[in-house]
Amino acid sequence: MSLEVSPFGGSLPIVEPELENTSPLWIEEKEVSSAIVATVTPPQPASPEQGSRNFWKVFGTTFITIFLAELGDKTQVATLLMSAEFHAPWIVFTGAAAALITTSLLGVLVGRWLSTFLAPKTLDTAAGITLALISAWLLWDVIKG
Amino acid sequence: MDWHLLGLSFITVFLSELGDKSQLAAIALGGNSKSPRAVFLGAAAALLVASLLGVIVGEETAQLLPAQWVKIVAAVGFAVMAVRLLLPTSDSTEDAN
Numbered sequence: 001m002s003l004e005v006s007p008f009g010g011s012l013p014i015v016e017p018e019l020e021n022t023s024p025l026w027i028e029e030k031e032v033s034s035a036i037v038a039t040v041t042p043p044q045p046a047s048p049e050q051g052s053r054n055f056w057k058v059f060g061t062t063f064i065t066i067f068l069a070e071l072g073d074k075t076q077v078a079t080l081l082m083s084a085e086f087h088a089p090w091i092v093f094t095g096a097a098a099a100l101i102t103t104s105l106l107g108v109l110v111g112r113w114l115s116t117f118l119a120p121k122t123l124d125t126a127a128g129i130t131l132a133l134i135s136a137w138l139l140w141d142v143i144k145g
Numbered sequence: 146m147d148w149h150l151l152g153l154s155f156i157t158v159f160l161s162e163l164g165d166k167s168q169l170a171a172i173a174l175g176g177n178s179k180s181p182r183a184v185f186l187g188a189a190a191a192l193l194v195a196s197l198l199g200v201i202v203g204e205e206t207a208q209l210l211p212a213q214w215v216k217i218v219a220a221v222g223f224a225v226m227a228v229r230l231l232l233p234t235s236d237s238t239e240d241a242n
Contacts, residue, residue, distance in 0.1 A: 055183045062174050062187025068222055069167045070195035078157050079196045080203035082150075089200040091147050095154030096200070100192035103162040104171050108185045111175025118176075127173035128230030134166050135223035138216045 066104070069134065075100070158196070167192065170223075177230070 070076055079096045083089040115123055162168060167188070175184045 051180075055180050058174075058178050058180050058183035059187040059190075062171075062184045063191045065170055065174065065191075065222065065226070066167045066188045067191035067195055068218060069170055070192055071198070072216060073166065073195075075158055075161050075165065075167075075192075076195055076199040078161050079154065079199035082154055082157065083200045083203035086147075086150055088147060088150055089203070091150045092154045092203075093197060093200045095151045096158040096196040097193050099155045099157075099159035100162060100196060101189045103159060103165075103168050104188035104192060105185055106163075107168040107171030107188065108175035108181050111172040111177070111184075112181050114172070115176040123176050124230050127177045128227045130169055130173040130227075131223045131230065132227035134170060135220045135227060137166060138220035138223065142216045142220070 069138070 075096070079092055083092040086092065114126075118126070171184065171188045174188075175181050178184050
């Protein structure tokens with residue numbers, strides 16, 4: 001294995017064919033370390049890292065999707081009403097934040113669990129249908145309200 | 146610290162969020178993606194910002210955001226993502242790796 005590629009897990013797809021005697025365990029460890037690097041460091045323009053770019057792309061897509069779905073939703077209205085009623089916005093925010101982090105962690109874990117026994121193609125179709133239904137749901141809210 | 150209010154807001158938000166649109170979207174995106182960590186962090190960050198806005202707007206008891214317009218924009222966004230996932234494109238082969 002060459003030294004200049006080992007610290008960067010992001011370049012893995014390019015170097016993989018050269019490393020035929022590499023154990024799967026080693027590859028997995030590299031992927032994990034690259035994910036950690038992507039989590040703690042901002043995007044580095046000096047070395048265009050595939051893994052880091054992918055992380056921020058997924059992060060951005062998820063952020064915008066969930067943020068738009070959440071605006072004006074019942075959770076946000078609940079926090080709005082509670083903070084208006086009790087005049088303790090930071091306590092309400094702390095409780096809501098803890099609940100939302102827990103539910104999004106649950107959501108991602110359920111998604112990963114589904115991916116263990118569903119083919120990627122099936123999962124793509126299911127995700128597409130789910131997002132289309134959410135779209136219809138939002139439009140129905142607009143028409144009704 | 147008002148633990149009663151903290152618990153109340155946790156339970157209220159947790160229950161109203163289970164099976165909700167944003168959790169379904171997190172399930173769909175998390176199962177689909179190569180980096181679930183990014184999906185989790187993105188979802189958590191979005192929900193924190195959204196609830197921060199809710200708290201601020203609630204405290205000032207003013208309607209700052211036209212929710213109807215935001216929902217229309219969101220609906221269009223979801224429809225675009227759904228079409229992209231359902232149509233076989235070069236994107237899906239990239240994700241299959």
